[in-house]
Amino acid sequence: MSTELYQMVHNFFTTSLIEYITAFSIIYQVIEDEPLIQQDVLREIVNRAIDASTNIYSNNLIAQNKLLRISIQFNNAFEGVRSVYNIKRAKLKRPLTKQEINRNIMDLRRKLTQSSSQFAIEIHEGLNNISESDLTWRELLTNQVLSDESNLVQNLSGSAKNSFMRSSHKMRVQLPSNIRDICTNFVKNFYDDDMEGLLQRLTHNNTWIESDETLVNVTDDILNSLCEIWRNPAFDGEFANTQSEGTYVTDVIVPLI
Numbered sequence: 001m002s003t004e005l006y007q008m009v010h011n012f013f014t015t016s017l018i019e020y021i022t023a024f025s026i027i028y029q030v031i032e033d034e035p036l037i038q039q040d041v042l043r044e045i046v047n048r049a050i051d052a053s054t055n056i057y058s059n060n061l062i063a064q065n066k067l068l069r070i071s072i073q074f075n076n077a078f079e080g081v082r083s084v085y086n087i088k089r090a091k092l093k094r095p096l097t098k099q100e101i102n103r104n105i106m107d108l109r110r111k112l113t114q115s116s117s118q119f120a121i122e123i124h125e126g127l128n129n130i131s132e133s134d135l136t137w138r139e140l141l142t143n144q145v146l147s148d149e150s151n152l153v154q155n156l157s158g159s160a161k162n163s164f165m166r167s168s169h170k171m172r173v174q175l176p177s178n179i180r181d182i183c184t185n186f187v188k189n190f191y192d193d194d195m196e197g198l199l200q201r202l203t204h205n206n207t208w209i210e211s212d213e214t215l216v217n218v219t220d221d222i223l224n225s226l227c228e229i230w231r232n233p234a235f236d237g238e239f240a241n242t243q244s245e246g247t248y249v250t251d252v253i254v255p256l257i
Contacts, residue, residue, distance in 0.1 A: 002045070005030065005034065005037075005045055006045050006048060008029075008033075009026060009030070009045055010049040012026055012029065013026075013049055013050065013053040018060075018063050018066060021067070022066070022069075022073075022077075023069070023070040023074050023076075023077035024073075026046065026070070027046075027081045028081050028084075030042055031081055031085050032085075035085065036254065039075075039078050043074055043078075046071070046074060047071060050067045050068075050070060054067055100137075101135050101136075101137065104143060104144050107144060108127070109124060109127055111144075112124040118159060118160040119160040119161065119163050119164040121160075122160050123146065123152050123153070123164075126151075127152070146164075148164070148165060225256050228255065229256075
């Protein structure tokens with residue numbers, strides 16, 4: 001159990017106004033900071049904090065009742081807050097609209113005019129030859145990102161391109177040479193004393209190591225996880241096509257693992 005998280009929940013119960021203390025309010029705060037927290041883990045933390053906080057409100061029946069209702073309402077509140085969080089995150093990751101793309105290009109032009117460098121002047125001129133109506137949200141340019149592989153940069157004059165690339169290279173952090181040497185030596189010097197038995201260890205005999213009961217339990221866990229994923233509002237028809245790779249890993253791969 002996270003001590004810091006428990007302390008945060010306990011402080012909320014003991015220092016907040018009584019009307020602010022609800023199952024929804026505490027769960028919302030936790031999920032904002034710990035979006036991957038499991039329901040059972042959070043329930044244990046909340047119940048422990050409720051037990052500790054009840055003594056502080058020994059003379060306040062209203063506060064005691066508020067705390068007790070949190071335990072009763074916890075499951076429904078958790079499901080509701082999690083759904084709202086997923087929907088909000090899905091909307092934040094939606095494709096840019098045409099208006100947003102136009103606004104980003106205008107903002108990029110403004111930033112370029114504030115620079116007197118030759119590459120900024122040439123890129124600004126290059127932007128004038130691009131039709132904003134042809135741009136999509138998938139292109140880096142619509143997010144005000146200038147890639148050194150883009151036509152805008154590749155078509156710069158020699159001195160302007162060199163100046164742009166110098167600025168780009170300054171953003172790269174070089175791995176210290178001693179770290180590279182350590183990694184190289186590890187690969188060169190690695191040796192498994194039991195290399196002869198390696199093939200045998202990697203050979204499968206086409207039988208399950210786990211018992212039938214264990215396999216059934218694992219299958220149930222996988223199907224239950226899929227059930228929760230398919231019920232997630234973030235994956236319904238309205239939002240499914242906006243999901244990023246990070247969202248898929250967080251909402252699908254991690255629960256299944």
